[in-house]
Amino acid sequence: MNSFLSPFCGRLRRAVLAVGFVWAGAAVSSVLFAAPASAASLTVLMGDDAAASSEFVQQLRADQEPGGKFELVRLTPGGADPQPPAEATDTERAANAGVRTRSLRTASDAPLTMAVGPAAARAAVERPGQEPLVLAMLSRLEYETLKASSPALRRGDRRVGVLLRDPAMADQLALITAVLPQKHRIGVVATPESEPLVRELQRAAQGANPPWDLRVEYAPDAKSLANALRQVVPLSDALMVLPDLIGDSQAATLSVLRAGASAGLPVFGASEGLVRSGGLAAAVSTPSQLAQQARLLGQKVASAGTGSGNSNAPLVEAATPATVRVNATVARGLGLRMPEERELTDRLAVPR
Structure with missing residues (x-):
């Protein structure tokens, strides 16, 4: 009987040890791999x-x-x-x-x-x-x-x-292209401090397909804004308000909007406030x-x-421009048939 049980007990002992190693390995694996990393x-x-x-x-x-x-x-x-x-x-x-x-x-x-x-x-x-x-x-x-x-x-x-x-200038130009596919002239009034924005806009205009014809005039102060607009408006199919001292000033922004409305030109920007005040469209991202x-x-x-x-x-x-805002009343006044905001948002999401 002893000679019969001895091999059996040996196999049983080895099986128990093997199960123990499996459980131990599982425990170690759960620590190394299954446990989530500590929160940031x-x-x-x-x-x-x-x-x-x-x-x-x-x-x-x-x-x-x-x-x-x-x-x-x-x-x-x-x-x-x-x-x-x-x-x-x-x-x-x-x-x-x-x-x-x-x-x-x-x-x-x-x-x-x-x-x-x-x-x-x-x-x-x-x-x-x-x-x-x-x-x-x-x-x-x-x-x-x-x-x-x-x-x-x-x-x-x-x-x-x-x-x-604010969205990149390339994204803002992509919005204008989607709204005005047959136009190619855009006018901007900037301040001397806006030079980094102007350079970015110039690169984006040259890299667009087809390229945009960009006209930039500078207004060092409020008094020269009206003269700069008189230079830009006749040579433009649309106006853009940059996020600079003009875009941050309600009075200056309204001057651009009035000039655009008088000439029948749409005005684009990068804020919902601009659209509510009379701009045609803006690519925005909420806080x-x-x-x-x-x-x-x-x-x-x-x-x-x-x-x-x-x-x-x-x-x-x-x-990243998360959504596009459109002023439907301004679009009707300009005689434009605008795509839906969601469609315009999807177009901006396409990699360029």
């Missing part, structure tokens, strides 16, 4: 209480991963360097400690700082630290001013992403949509390898 730690610097900024931050908070750390730091009046609240000191120390052990982290759970608006962006680039940084809700001109005045943004030892709040794009940009910046010099230059993205 996001610090948001807020430089103003504007409705757009508040909507942006609310969307960021709503999209935060369960269990993720979300810290909102408001700038003091006057744009002074933000100081986190006392109870956040431990969190900040933990984030700094995480930088020392970032080789054990994944890109998805690395600490990230996001600055909302120009005042917060200026404070953020001057803060010490090397965690990835995203500057959001900036106009192109605000970013150019920050880049020229802040050496810290150009030092190249920190990964930085910049999300502009909530910009917040979602900013998160994706943050992931790109966090996963990018560190470099030196120009290889670590800021990654700049224009707003």
